[in-house]
Each structure stands twice: as C-alpha cells, then as structure tokens.
Amino acid sequence: MEVVIVPDAMAGGELIAEAVAALLRGKPDALLGVATGSTPLPVYQALAAQVRAGSVDASRARICQLDEYVGLPAGHPESYRSVVLREVVEPLGLGADSFMGPDGTAEDVPAACAAYDSALREAGGVDLQLLGIGTDGHIGFNEPCSSLASRTRIKTLTRQTREDNARFFERPEEVPHHVITQGIGTILEARHLVLLATGAGKADAVARAVEGPLTALVPASALQLHPHATVVVDEAAAAQL
Ligand code: GLP
Numbered sequence: 001m002e003v004v005i006v007p008d009a010m011a012g013g014e015l016i017a018e019a020v021a022a023l024l025r026g027k028p029d030a031l032l033g034v035a036t037g038s039t040p041l042p043v044y045q046a047l048a049a050q051v052r053a054g055s056v057d058a059s060r061a062r063i064c065q066l067d068e069y070v071g072l073p074a075g076h077p078e079s080y081r082s083v084v085l086r087e088v089v090e091p092l093g094l095g096a097d098s099f100m101g102p103d104g105t106a107e108d109v110p111a112a113c114a115a116y117d118s119a120l121r122e123a124g125g126v127d128l129q130l131l132g133i134g135t136d137g138h139i140g141f142n143e144p145c146s147s148l149a150s151r152t153r154i155k156t157l158t159r160q161t162r163e164d165n166a167r168f169f170e171r172p173e174e175v176p177h178h179v180i181t182q183g184i185g186t187i188l189e190a191r192h193l194v195l196l197a198t199g200a201g202k203a204d205a206v207a208r209a210v211e212g213p214l215t216a217l218v219p220a221s222a223l224q225l226h227p228h229a230t231v232v233v234d235e236a237a238a239a240q241l
Contacts, residue, residue, distance in 0.1 A: 004231070005233055005235060006234055007235060010046075012042065012196050012232045013040075013042025013044075016130065021050050023127060024056050024057065028061070030061060031062045031063075031127050032063050032126075033065075033128065033129035033130060034130055035066050035131050035132045035140075036132075039133075040196055048092055051091075051092055058094070059093065060098075062099070063094065064100045065080055065081065066080075066182055066187075067080060067140040067180060067182060068103075070109060070154060070176055079104060081101050085099065103180075110153070113180050116182075117186055120152075126189070127191050128190065128193075128194060129193050129194070130195075131194065131196070133195060133206065133209065136158065136161065137209055140187060141161070142183065143156075143219070145216050147183070148214075148222050150183030151185055152180065152186050153181070154180055155180075157178070184219055184222045188225060191228065193226050193230070194229075195223060197232075197234075198237050200237070203240045205220065206231070206238065207240035208220075208221065209231070210224075
C-alpha cells in the first residue's frame, strides 16, 4: 500500500484527479468507480476543471457507483444515483448512459445486488475505484464485521453511520436504514484502489486501516490485501500515522 500525505483536501483532490486523467489518456473508456460523501468532491471538481481546460478528454469515460440507499424514491436528491449524476456525470459532460449503479428502488433487492455485481464484471471490471472512509473504518457501506470476501449485497447501517450521514437530510430520521453496497471482495477486484481521507475526524480510522492489523472490524484494512492501493491523506487525517 502506498500512502501519500498532502497538505490539504484541495491538494488531495488535484493529485487524484491527475491520476484519473492519466488513466483516461491511456484508456479513454476506463470504468471509474466513484464514491459519495463530502471527501471526494475536490477530486470531481479538479477533474471537471481539467476537462474544461482541455487537458483530458473524458467523453468516453464510464462511471459506476459504489453504493446506494435502499428505498429512497427515484430522483430523491440524496440518492447516490442523484449525487453521482450531479457531482460527477454532469460536470464531466457525460450522459446518463455512461453511468451504472445498483437499483435501490428494486422490488427484489437481493436480485438487484447480484445483477449489479455481475454488471461490473461484464463491463470489464473497474479500472480505478475511488473510496472514502467512514469514521468507523467502513468503505462503501461495508460496516465493521463485513466479510472481507463479501459481494454486492444489502446491509443495515450502524447508528454511527446514520448519524454521520444525517447532515445530508432535512431530518435525521430520513436517513435510510438499509443500503446496497459493493462488497469488500467486489471492491478488491478493481485494478487500482484510491482512498482519500481528509480532516482530523478520520485520523483514527486511517491509522487503524493503514497501520493496524487486517481485520473485518476495520473494513478499510482490506486495502492491505490489494496489489495496487493508494491512500491519500491530508496532514490532519495523517496525524495518527
Ligand atoms: C458514506 C459513503 C462512503 C463514504 C463515507 C464517508 O458512508 N457510503 O462511501 O466514504 O460516507 O463520507 P464523508 O467523505 O462525507 O466523510
């Protein structure tokens, strides 16, 4: 695992955007796995700026989601589909046809999970998966004790994650209890994993993921198993390394 310490979130965003741009220059139709939450926004802004400046052509890029809430109505502004369309797909000038994600509105959620897991493989696999990290060490929505071999499936959020994500909703009780997430085994199939963590609130989770033992109690520690994993942290998030 490669750990890169940058001065601040903006620098982390620019560094990762450049890695994505380099990938797209060599493979214009690369499949980019994107994460939601506040942390990766500087990456998407820096990448969109590169596209506007003409330093990278992202017109053939394909985008895929890491996870999704279950039960939010289609078009809800905080469904991860809506977030990814708003923060990534539209700013890059892509159409909805270049984007794939799990169906959080499906009647048969387990079938939707299996279909998405297969769809990722059929699309040739994820070239670069961007990840954030939860304060409890989760990646995607793989909460502590998730199997390190898990596939895309339905999960129940912990109270802490629902509290952490309540800021995106008008009322805390609106945060869904259930989600679909790529499993840890699914995530590990991406060719390059890039985890970005910024701010002092992530310092403990980063230290446990990077320097602690490999354990299902800290899902992000699974990156230690991957042959090409990059962890980009700002100085505040690196404070306990
Ligand atoms: C959610 C997402 C994760 C993300 C995490 C951290 O739980 N499912 O993919 O990494 O939030 O979010 P933030 O970057 O806002 O701290």
